[in-house]
Amino acid sequence: MGMKKRGLRTGYTTGSCAAAAAKAATLALQQQKPVETVTIWLPIHRTATFQPINWRITPEEAHCGIIKDAGDDPDVTHGAEICATVTWREEPGIEIRGGIGVGTVTKPGLGLEVGGPAINRVPRRMIIYSVEEALASSSLSRGVCVTISVPNGEELAKKTTNPRLGILGGISILGTTGIVKPYSTASWRASVIQAINVAAANGCQEIVLSTGSSSEKFAQQLRPDLPEMAFIDMGIFTGDALKASVRNKLARVTLCGMIGKLSKIAQGHFQTHVAGNQVDLGFLADIAEQCGAPESVLMEIRRGNTARHFMEIALAHSLKEVFPLICRRVCQQCFDYIKGQIAVEVILFDFDGKVLGHASTES
Numbered sequence: 001m002g003m004k005k006r007g008l009r010t011g012y013t014t015g016s017c018a019a020a021a022a023k024a025a026t027l028a029l030q031q032q033k034p035v036e037t038v039t040i041w042l043p044i045h046r047t048a049t050f051q052p053i054n055w056r057i058t059p060e061e062a063h064c065g066i067i068k069d070a071g072d073d074p075d076v077t078h079g080a081e082i083c084a085t086v087t088w089r090e091e092p093g094i095e096i097r098g099g100i101g102v103g104t105v106t107k108p109g110l111g112l113e114v115g116g117p118a119i120n121r122v123p124r125r126m127i128i129y130s131v132e133e134a135l136a137s138s139s140l141s142r143g144v145c146v147t148i149s150v151p152n153g154e155e156l157a158k159k160t161t162n163p164r165l166g167i168l169g170g171i172s173i174l175g176t177t178g179i180v181k182p183y184s185t186a187s188w189r190a191s192v193i194q195a196i197n198v199a200a201a202n203g204c205q206e207i208v209l210s211t212g213s214s215s216e217k218f219a220q221q222l223r224p225d226l227p228e229m230a231f232i233d234m235g236i237f238t239g240d241a242l243k244a245s246v247r248n249k250l251a252r253v254t255l256c257g258m259i260g261k262l263s264k265i266a267q268g269h270f271q272t273h274v275a276g277n278q279v280d281l282g283f284l285a286d287i288a289e290q291c292g293a294p295e296s297v298l299m300e301i302r303r304g305n306t307a308r309h310f311m312e313i314a315l316a317h318s319l320k321e322v323f324p325l326i327c328r329r330v331c332q333q334c335f336d337y338i339k340g341q342i343a344v345e346v347i348l349f350d351f352d353g354k355v356l357g358h359a360s361t362e363s
Contacts, residue, residue, distance in 0.1 A: 010180065011069045011078070014068060014171065017068045019126035020048070021050075025063060025086040026131045026146075028057050038052060048178065053067065070180050082148070085099065087144065088143075097145060102119065103167035103169055118171070120174050154170050189240055199230055207231075209255050210233050211257035252345065288319055324359060344360070
């Protein structure tokens with residue numbers, strides 16, 4: 001991987017690695033010998049060079065792998081081997097298949113053929129373009145079949161949202177730019193929107209958006225009637241998740257979370273980054289004041305250090321009404337944000353999964 005350079009290193013997507021492996025294997029099939037390096041074009045109009053490994057070459061097929069380097073992005077596929085096996089086919093053209101460790105699409109809503117491999121549109125185009133480049137030198141009328149595989153893809157997929165999206169048996173071959181930007185919120189945001197599209201395409205009329213994995217677990221215990229795909233960890237992307245719900249014409253959205261994130265949404269922050277907008281204890285003190293808290297308690301709240309601290313103070317002083325009030329504020333903010341197009345429900349959990357507050361635009 002080389003020495004750590006200052007700043008965060010950019011890496012390559014699974015799509016780039018698949019295209020590089022496919023091009024290398026196509027060249028090797030024609031030459032009947034391995035290639036040391038292979039260079040492909042990325043969608044951002046620059047090239048990238050890779051070193052293929054684990055060669056197997058016969059007159060009928062060529063196989064190699066590329067180790068995915070995700071740069072400094074903490075990605076589950078970092079270090080995975082993305083392989084391509086290329087075989088001749090009688091008809092011209094390039095056929096792309098998913099092999100072992102590449103997921104199979106079993107549900108609509110992903111923009112991919114049900115029953116086909118989870119290789120997204122941009123990686124498909126990259127694979128086809130790269131293989132065409134490799135074939136350009138030959139005057140053959142035959143085409144090739146390219147099978148992309150990931151030896152430990154089935155294991156890796158368990159750490160992704162694939163099973164919930166109905167992508168079974170492996171990972172997805174992804175990437176729109178070809179490169180991975182470290183800690184990219186863009187891919188996280190895209191995965192939240194994708195999960196909502198899939199839920200809607202599979203007939204969910206109601207979804208549960210949670211602000212994190214603990215809230216999601218608590219919500220699932222509360223709503224065993226809903227299918228797993230209806231539960232979506234929206235992370236910091238409240239606004240984007242609400243907009244996607246409107247676009248999909250859902251009937252109702254339930255937001256679940258704990259005191260920190262929900263108090264930010266109650267103030268109208270629709271992207272709840274941890275940095276940037278700290279929990280406003282002045283706002284929480286105002287809520288407590290509306291619920292009749294005495295001045296001494298308000299002082300304690302204003303001097304508090306976290307939303308969790310606020311929760312503990314409120315509970316210690318039996319100010320239980322603050323929690324439904326925060327939920328009503330969140331409800332109103334969300335309802336206004338989406339111009340009343342969907343019914344909104346809000347549930348506030350404590351850290352053990354007990355419901356502290358609840359509100360709904362329908363009540």
